[in-house]
Amino acid sequence: xxxxxxxxxxxxxxxxxxxxxxxxxxxxxxxxxxxxxxxxxxxxxxxxxxxxxxxxxxxxxxxxxxxxxxxxxxxxxxxxxxxxxxxxxxxxxxxxxxxxxxxxxxxxxxxxxxxxxxxxxxxxxxxxxxxxxxxxxxxxxxxxxxxxxxxxxxxxxxxxxxxxxxxxxxxxxxxxxxxxxxxxxxxxxxxxxxxxxxxxxxxxxxxxxxxxxxxxxxxxxxxxxxxxxxxxxxxxxxxxxxxxxxxxxxxxxxxxxxxxxxxxxxxxxxxxxxxxxxxxxxxxxxxxxxxxxxxxxxxxxxxxxxxxxxxxxxxxxxxxxxxxxxxxxxxxxxxxxxxxxxxxxxxxxxxxxxxxxxxxxxxxxxxxxxxxxxxxxxxxxxxxxxxxxxxxxxxxxxxxxxxxxxxxxxxxxxxxxxxxxxxxxxxxxxxxxxxxxxxxxxxxxxxxxxx
Ligand SMILES: Nc1ncnc2c1ncn2[C@@H]1O[C@H](COP(=O)(O)OP(=O)(O)OP(=O)(O)O)[C@@H](O)[C@H]1O
Ligand SMILES: [Mg+2]
Numbered sequence: 001x002x003x004x005x006x007x008x009x010x011x012x013x014x015x016x017x018x019x020x021x022x023x024x025x026x027x028x029x030x031x032x033x034x035x036x037x038x039x040x041x042x043x044x045x046x047x048x049x050x051x052x053x054x055x056x057x058x059x060x061x062x063x064x065x066x067x068x069x070x071x072x073x074x075x076x077x078x079x080x081x082x083x084x085x086x087x088x089x090x091x092x093x094x095x096x097x098x099x100x101x102x103x104x105x106x107x108x109x110x111x112x113x114x115x116x117x118x119x120x121x122x123x124x125x126x127x128x129x130x131x132x133x134x135x136x137x138x139x140x141x142x143x144x145x146x147x148x149x150x151x152x153x154x155x156x157x158x159x160x161x162x163x164x165x166x167x168x169x170x171x172x173x174x175x176x177x178x179x180x181x182x183x184x185x186x187x188x189x190x191x192x193x194x195x196x197x198x199x200x201x202x203x204x205x206x207x208x209x210x211x212x213x214x215x216x217x218x219x220x221x222x223x224x225x226x227x228x229x230x231x232x233x234x235x236x237x238x239x240x241x242x243x244x245x246x247x248x249x250x251x252x253x254x255x256x257x258x259x260x261x262x263x264x265x266x267x268x269x270x271x272x273x274x275x276x277x278x279x280x281x282x283x284x285x286x287x288x289x290x291x292x293x294x295x296x297x298x299x300x301x302x303x304x305x306x307x308x309x310x311x312x313x314x315x316x317x318x319x320x321x322x323x324x325x326x327x328x329x330x331x332x333x334x335x336x337x338x339x340x341x342x343x344x345x346x347x348x349x350x351x352x353x354x355x356x357x358x359x360x361x362x363x364x365x366x367x368x369x370x371x372x373x374x375x376x377x378x379x380x381x382x383x384x385x386x387x388x389x390x391x392x393x394x395x396x397x398x399x400x401x402x403x404x405x406x407x408x409x410x411x412x413x414x415x416x417x418x419x420x421x422x423x424x425x426x427x428x429x430x431x432x433x434x435x436x437x438x439x440x441x442x443x444x445x446x447x448x449x450x451x
Contacts, residue, residue, distance in 0.1 A: 023285055024256060024288070025282075025285035027284075029072065030072040030076070031073070032076055033253075034253045035252040037246070038239065038245035038249070038277075039074060039077070043074070045236070050087075050208050054204050057234045058234045060201065060208065060209045060229070060232065060233040061233055061236060062182065062211040062212070062213060062217075062222070062233045062236070063210065063213070064215045064235055064236065064238065065215060065237065066214065066215060066383075066385040067318040067322060068277065068318050069238040069240075069276065070238055070278075071180070071212035071213075072212060075178050078178070079091055079178055082176045086173050087176050088110050088117070088164070088168055088174070089110075090106040090175065090178070091106065091178045091180075092178070092180075093179065093181045094182050094183075094186075094190075095184045096184070097186045097189070099179070099185060099190075099193065100193065103157055103177070107161075117164070117167060157196050158195075158196040158199055161207055162199075162200065162203070168206055169206050177197075177209050177210075178210045178211070179193075179210075179212070180212045181212070181213070182211040182213035182217055183216055183220065183221065185221060190224070191227055193229075194226070194229040197209055198229040201229070209233065218235075219369055222235070240276070241273060241280060243270050246271075247267070249270075250280060250287075254284070254293065254298065257288075259288065259293035259294035259297075260298065261287070262297055262299050262300065264300050265287070265298050265299050268307075269287060272303075272307045272310075274384045276384065282306075282313055283303065283306045284306075285306075286309045286310060289306075290302040311389070315389055315393075319389070320390055320394065323394050324394075327363075329355060329359050329360075329362075330363045332353045332410070333349060333360060333363040333364060334373065335397075335406055336348075337349060338391050338392075339352060339406045340352060342379060344381065345378045345380075346364065346378070346380075349364070352410075353410060354410050367380075438450065
């Protein structure tokens with residue numbers, strides 16, 4: 001039997017003693033993992049910004065990263081830390097319209113939760129923070145939730161937040177507003193929120209802000225001059241999870257749930273996560289299941305199966321939607337880079353994709369900014385946000401010979417205008433039943449059509 005990785009905790013050798021635990025991994029978005037790894041520095045930097053106050057740039061932060069990079073759980077952790085320090089936390093997401101209304105609701109909920117904000121006459125059933133109760137002037141005393149929402153929406157977020165901040169300040173505490181999915185913010189609401197936050201910042205009021213967004217927001221929200229508050233926030237790119245952290249991120253939950261993982265199996269798993277915490281959870285979850293842990297030790301075969309399963313799920317949940325977020329020319333550039341493997345310089349990409357210099361340059365810039373590719377010297381390579389498997393599949397290329405297949409795809413699908421830029425690309429997927437290629441534009445909705 002292979003040696004189990006040498007943890008010093010004697011409980012690690014307990015094996016199946018005690019009640020068997022459920023699967024200790026959390027392969028679902030937004031769920032705090034049982035072992036939260038690789039984020040100490042980030043949490044420390046943002047945390048010390050919050051402690052320092054509005055003068056610190058990190059008092060206003062935006063977390064950027066690809067799908068599944070762990071933005072939401074960092075937000076959750078920061079909220080938990082702030083709450084346990086007696087802060088008033090307002091947590092909303094901007095995935096759908098109605099953000100300002102949701103902030104309004106969160107403020108209302110806060111008045112029901114924090115004693116310092118509670119109406120004087122109904123304070124008995126409230127959750128008590130470490131601060132003494134105090135009246136919040138004009139904050140809906142004796143009114144129903146509907147009255148309150150209606151009235152205060154008209155009064156405006158800025159007024160409400162200012163009042164809330166003054167109460168917090170008088171009680172030596174602060175407010176933390178977190179906005180997840182910032183990339184989806186409605187432009188109009190984004191501009192209003194940006195202006196209101198800018199105002200609170202100018203006034204030096206204690207309202208800290210942490211947003212989380214897909215990296216694509218760098219080219220949209222953070223580039224919008226009318227949302228300058230977000231641009232001025234400290235930007236944190238969520239770092240990849242390294243191998244050392246992955247060893248802990250997979251080994252520790254197994255051990256804590258009274259399971260065992262063999263040394264070589266753990267090493268293989270940790271080396272295959274591609275920096276992604278989501279993939280780490282998927283590998284751990286599937287390895288546990290395949291091995292039949294905690295009854296049986298997780299061996300290298302179980303990890304092997306788990307890696308294949310995780311690849312498929314990451315492609316489906318992260319790769320395909322990320323690929324479909326791109327424009328046609330960006331998709332072709334990405335495919336060109338994948339086909340060229342290590343030799344993807346700008347001239348080589350121009351040659352492979354048959355697109356002109358300006359189109360390729362603009363696409364490369366955006367792909368780097370949004371975290372799909374990295375530049376190393378003259379060459380570009382994929383980051384793992386979209387795997388080559390997804391590219392072959394989405395463009396209908398032959399995985400056995402993607403270079404030849406991509407060349408055919410380009411020849412068939414790109415109509416070159418006289419200056420040499422790509423005018424329109426067609427889907428060009430091969431339809432087995434019709435024995436023909438699709439003639440619709442790349443990224444079309446619905447099924448493929450041959451005529
Ligand atoms: N630091 C970490 N250590 C261990 N697991 C993590 C860590 N960060 C995230 N995870 C796990 O990764 C998965 C994805 O995390 P999360 O939902 O926070 O990603 P996200 O960046 O918000 O994704 P999306 O862009 O789709 O909203 C979850 O299963 C979570 O438990
Ligand atoms: Mg999220």
